[in-house]
Amino acid sequence: MTERARTDVEQSGPGGEPARRAAGEPVNPGLTAAEVAERVARGEVNDVPVRSSRSVAEIVRANVFTRFNAIIGVLFVIILVVGPIQDGLFGFVIVANTGIGIVQELRAKKTLDKLAVIGEARPTVRRDGAIDEIPTSAVVLDDVLELGPGDKVIVDGEVLESDSLEIDESLLTGEADPVVKKPGEQVMSGSFVVAGGGAFTATKVGRQAYAAQLAEEASRFTLVHSELRTGISQILKYVTWMMIPTAIGLILSHLLTLGLPGDEAIRRMVAGIVPMIPEGLVLLTSVAFAIGVIRLGHKKCLVQELPAIEGLARVDVVCLDKTGTLTEGGMDVQGLRTLDGDEDYLRQVLGALGESDPRPNASLQAVIEAYPADGGWRCVQSLPFSSARKYSGASFNGPDGESSTWLLGAPDVLLPAGDQRLTETDALNAQGLRVLLLARATRELDDPEVTRDVRPAALVVLEQRLRPDAPDTLRYFEEQGVRAKVLSGDNAVSVGAVAGKLGLPGADDPVDARALPGERDAMAAEIEAGAVFGRVTPQQKRDMVAALQARRHTVAMTGDGVNDVLALKDADIGVAMGSGSEATRAVAQIVLLNNSFAALPSVVAEGRRVIGNITRVATLFLTKTVYSVLLAILVACWQIPYPYLPRHLTLLSTLTIGVPAFFLALAPNKERARPHFVRRVMRYAIPSGLIAGAAAFATYLLARSYYTGPDALPAETSAATLTLFLTAIWVLAIIARPYTWWRIALVLAMGLAFLIVLATPWLQTFFALRLVGTTMPWVAVAIAVLAAVLLELTWRWVGRRFPA
Template sequence: MTHLDADTGLVPAHPAVSPTPTTGLTAAEVAERVARGQVNDVPARSSRSTVDIVRANVFTRFNAIIGVLWLVMLVVAPIQDSLFGFVILANTGIGILQEWRAKKTLDSLALIGEVRPTVRRDGAAAEIGTSEIVLDDLLEIGPGDKIAVDGVCVEADGLEIDESLLTGEADPVVKRPGDPVLSGSFVVAGGGAFQATKVGREAYAAQLAEEASRFTLVHSELRSGISTILKYVTWMMVPTAIGLVVSQLVVEGDDLKDSVARTVGGIVPMVPEGLVLLTSVAFAIGVIRLGRQRCLVQELPAIEGLARVDTVCLDKTGTLTEGGMDVTGLRVLDGHDETYVRRVLGALGESDPRPNASLRAVIDAYPDAEDWRCTESLPFSSARGYSGAAFGEGDGETSTWLLGAPDVLLDEDDPALAETELLNRQGLRVLLLARAVRDLDDPEVARDAAPAALVVLEQRLRPDAADTLRYFAEQGVAAKVVSGDNAVSVGAVAAKLGLGGDPVDARRLPADREGMARALERGTVFGRVTPQRKRDMVGALQARGHTVAMTGDGVNDVLALKDADIGVAMGSGAEATRAVAQIVLLDNSFATLPSVVAEGRRVIGNITRVATLFLVKTVYSVLLALLVVCWQVEYPFLPRHLTLLSTLTIGVPAFFLALAPNRERARPHFVRRVMRYAVPGGAVAAAATFATYLLARHHYVGPGALDAETSAATLTLFLVSMWVLVIVARPYTWWRAALVAAMGAGFLLVLVVPWLQEFFALRLVGTVMPWLAVGVAAVAAAALEFLWKWAGRRFPA
């Protein structure tokens, strides 16, 4: 048998390892290894560093373009024409500050939710940080624990490890002393200890973990859509800018400084520089808001992704119900002595050093049989459906007992199943205690086991589960309960929470993916779902075009969480589930999910709005430049004019609109939805502005005519851009109406205050041309309304 290795791909099944006493390393040995640098120095799962944040916000393609143009303007033109550079500096600073705040929030939450493996040193077990593990450390592991470093098994008690996330092998691997264990795998049953043989970046999964666990903006339709748009913008901008440069500097032959200023004025607005900034700010503020609710977002797109989810698969235990259970009854079968059965249950409870929730309830209800000695144990496994132990009783007699699901341990015609069915219909969980006639290491140990008693357990429903499920139903998100428990019992619990539908035994689902998907779409509650079947169910739903979220807290949920579009883990859940999930609810509150959905919808809906504003500007800037080149005239604007317009019609409104509440359900095809409005909107703005400019060139003659022409064109462009804002800001609330009114008042202030007129070089001359500019803008506004409605019908999202 062979296993993967980080360097060679394969390692021997029993690698050589220096002998380590069961007491682990001494303090002196640990200090020696630390001094040699033999520590697990892989960075913890967290946000990117401050240096990375600054680099990502400062060194961008568009910042480089704007920076060069800004330096040129500082040399050749008044400071008014360099205002756009200061705006970029402010925007970059805001972006850095907000992402830094998000980083601090994430780091503090990651520290709270940090996994602390148990290490044995000087004969004592203690929890330490993952980065404190040193070479040759002895680590104790149990169900749900993720293997942090590579090592070799030293102790094993029914130890089973799932390596599927590394090898694709679905079946858990039984580990015995001398067998290798790989970082990135996780324990599904049993317990034991292993000695660390590779730490830090030498460990198998270290490189993957370091890369995959960073706070990233990848795999996001929003981010990839914006990148696509910016790519096309660049292709349009470069040739257009070159043509404008040639036109203004060569063809016109005007004053060099004025020509340079107007050339820069034509290039700068082509760059939608604030769009990326606002997207990052919106995401960062979302992280901060969710962080206040103790929700750790381990990957930014998870906020967006959960807003797009149309199906959420819920694990019952730990998600809809609280982790704890209570034993509410004991039904003795086939004439067994109840006192003896209680002793058996007490001994079973003590036989497992890491009991699950069901066994903890048994331990609380029944005292330990002190004169019984456990000779062998079989830890619980979700795939098996039962646990067991062999005992030497006080009188010298030996016996083997199993505790697990009645419908797994009993034949279909056993009368005890009828009683189990009745209890399940009440929402109670039932375990069967059975005496085995085979040894525990026999794969068929459950066959012919003699039933002894039914243990009745009651689960505690989460008080917020019903409201959360109701929220998903109102939002059109289908909830599917998938559980390893009996289907009837799961159905009864779901019914108490308002989820209807007949429960389905997942073992009877069609084997083919298409048939399984149809059955999943019809049903709501599914029981007896094995870990692999959960994974298959998620895949079947995704194959039918569903966006699937999976919630869970147990090791049996890991595979499905990993494959789901969005994995949501409970903070108190197994280490492995938290490691693969994109969202961790640190307070274990299922009720936090609606807040995550709301944040995602806010980000997607609002960025779609503001993207339209930014791209309308890009479209009309490119078209205006082309029209200027074709007509061989001076570019109508200086940078100061477009800085003013961009601030009032895009920059300030976009900031408020991007952070406003938005409950619209997220829809796909971001690029198409934005461009169907941006292209006609930009075309109308360019046509109206250039028409006014040409009319003004014929109306005004003599010295100062260009300033008057520019002012008339600026008035038209402002009014058309304001109407785009009027449309984008719908539906109106009081603050949106106030925002639009304030932007209009700001422009009016510039027109009536003399020093502002001079500062921005805006002065309307006469009455004919200004009113003509208003008339052209009114016609353009009507055209915008018509085209907006037409585009919505012609190119539905």
């Protein structure tokens, strides 16, 4: 139990407690233990499961019951009927691959579930006169829940207490303006607190709550809605439609035209269909994502949506909130510069302001630590800090009985433009210091124009703590071609000075967001040109993200406060700090549980590894698909038997695609992610597949004219298999570049494995491979060499003609 949880309600309550206790108002003690037990027994519990991953049943079902497993399964059963078992090896490969996929995703699920428990929000409830932090699922009907800035409303309820409580319901209604909530008014789950505090009574829990009804159809963990997976699905759809007419054409050709026996015709048809299916491509994509989740989990990164790994790798603009991202959460008061009044008196005022807010932000917490309250001031009314207002305030009855109203906030908001005191403020901001103005108001606190005609009393100078890892992270983004932009609610000059100390390019020319144009295109031009923006309101952050997206930028947004929620939600990728508000963690796709900004490069690198490697192996798989389709068409046109048996293509696929692809998909890869996945893969796969298929078919035709007799077909098949293997292994050698020792060893090992098959008698018999004579095998090798030369020339030409 936390220190706060051990504190009695009478000693520490929600926003407004000091004023309420002073006025003698009662504090609702919440439910008793017996009442909680009674509601649990009735099932009136917030039993909506917090899911960070798919269930075990869903993982098994997603990996087993696929379109292509069904096709492969049917073909496997057919081969089992007609035999021999050697031609059904592809079925066992699918079983092994599916098992690998399930195991890896279960490992990812275990990692995600552990991290989700760490990052799960724990609402604060009152029970038996004390407050406690409990799991979300332990909230029951009629519980009294406390709220403060950044807290998410987890169940529907009715406001019980309000101290300037402002709720943002934009995630539910689309309306960006916060709503002031008073006792008796309703709050909906899914909304969050932007200012003030209070408490509410739970009136709907579990699946009856508004947000639960909206979320019932969705799950955080998903393997869809990414360019990578969408592109693969598109490719597989086309392959499916090609297989059906090809299968019909092959079986009819072998049965009716060539007069082959039924079992032989079926084997040849299966041999023509199976290699068209890039079944391992889907598996490797899932495995690569799952292993990415595990790797990031070890670095305390909770990936709430798998495509976020891919998405952040495609990001070309990252928008950073200064506080909590470039700087650490805490601040220190460097000094107090009086403008009007006695310094000791002003210190008492600051202490009273700190005591008036039970949920202070980082700036006010620094003031509290520097100027503790002396207890002689009675808070009558308080106005908590809001990112939109840029100030907070309170009305007091002082120790001498005098009533006064004080404001504490941004000097350039509380003072009129051109005020001479802003000159000193700007000088301090230029040093990277944060400055707050303490001013006495001449109007009531609830007056909309309370900031008019204020009397400045003092400047509170705060020093921000820079994150030691921030410079290296910013340098990484610069090296990777990702533009970093700081969007902060603080003074632009101060933010620019901080960013300059961290080495951010363009930090010496900060922009005040209040001067930005409202029109989207004009705003986008300003944002693209600048690097540091100050005095950005929450709605402006959202508009700035949208403006960048309108310019076809892929935008990531990082943040930890409620003022970042709207922008985090709309950005392509939202990244929240684990110590940030519950609302930011709820809408972000990635949560940095250890609050380390330095973890972002790891996420980017992981995404680039996945995308780059899947693009590599996809080219391997689809080269096989292309040459399989070409061979089927050529065989049908020439009215000759299909050159291969299923066992031949299983051997070729295993050595030139299956085993190498598994290693290549998990290898390090720092290539920058590029769009148009399908186009980039097919521009190499189509010519490679055509060359490989044409070379194999040419060898087959020459072997048919060279070999004669009833046993000619096995010799012809063996020669064609040799050419196809050598051509396919050269495609692998090209894709494995740039070479490292293990990549070279991988290619050589696959070649050695094929030689072992050719040289081992029982393997020759098992795979029906036997090279007859010396002339035709060397012809097969010569054709493969010619094909390799064509592959090299084609890849270089394609690279120049169709650059990525």
